[in-house]
Amino acid sequence: MPHDEGARGVDPQQLWLHSGPPRRGRKPAYSREAITAAAVALADAEGIEAVTMRRVAAQVGAGVMSLYSYAPDKETLLHLMVDHVSGELPTTDPLTGDWRVDLKAVAHRQRALMLRHPWLPAALSTRRTPGPNALAFLEHVLAALRPTGLDGAAKLEVFAQLTAFAAAHVSHEITQAAAAQSTERAGTEARYLAAVASDGAHPELAEALSAPGRPLTPEATFARFLNRLVDGLATG
Incomplete structure (x- = not known):
């Protein structure tokens, strides 16, 4: 199955450093950020087990197959979710030196x-x-x-x-x-x-x-x- 969660590992360079060629034509209806935020909200409300590609697609009003261009499997989606919430951690607070x-x-x-x-x-x-x-x-x-x-x-x-x-x-x-x-x-x-x-x-x-x-x-x-x-x- 091409989108099996455990079929392959996540390539961090591909995920974080290569966003892919710019899309031509109409602006995409969804964004990776919006899809990730929907997955986080679902996990917060119902637990990580509730996060499936089908449930997330329903949250954003998309067809499940359309999500695979943003996150090819749940493993990738989990990486995106972890980094999404990591953005809540402060990184510019001054350090005390202690x-x-x-x-x-x-x-x-x-x-x-x-x-x-x-x-x-x-x-x-x-x-x-x-x-x-x-x-x-x-x-x-x-x-x-x-x-x-x-x-x-x-x-x-x-x-x-x-x-x-x-x-x-x-x-x-x-x-x-x-x-x-x-x-x-x-x-x-x-x-x-x-x-x-x-x-x-x-x-x-x-x-x-x-x-x-x-x-x-x-x-x-x-x-x-x-x-x-x-x-x-x-x-x-």
Whole structure:
């Protein structure tokens, strides 16, 4: 099948650097930007599984076959979607010169973006070809890391680690938020842990559970974990 999603990989040069020869005749009725925006809106509302070429075509009022000249398969469309939402990340904000402060600000912006687009963490786990918006943000982050003295490869690793952390944490946040809707389940788990902590066989767990509580809001939890990650990064 010519448009099978998994039949071939995406050629990043063809996708991002070669827009193809100019079209002659009438102006196209649709644009790649409009089609990508429709796909993003669909994913935001119904999840990434809802994004099919047929559904996106219906969103923009086009025939499904006409979309293939803009995105030949869903894999290409996903690349376009990831870069489209990456355009929401600020790339011109002034840096403080304190790389830890700047890196934490980057992570908070990534978290906010992923919460707005809950399908993004899963998409980032398999999309490896950054487009122009993602590259602009990467350039901003690399500039923030300049004071660290790390070499180029290490800076790229830090960026990948930070992005993976934000994606994993947001995925966990979304799962926990769904589970928290069941107060019965939360109560059952609390009673279970209390019983285990009091049985004498788990003294380390009992001590940990008896420690003073900390703010458990998603924002506070993310900030604590992020502090540990960033503050522990080597600078040599």
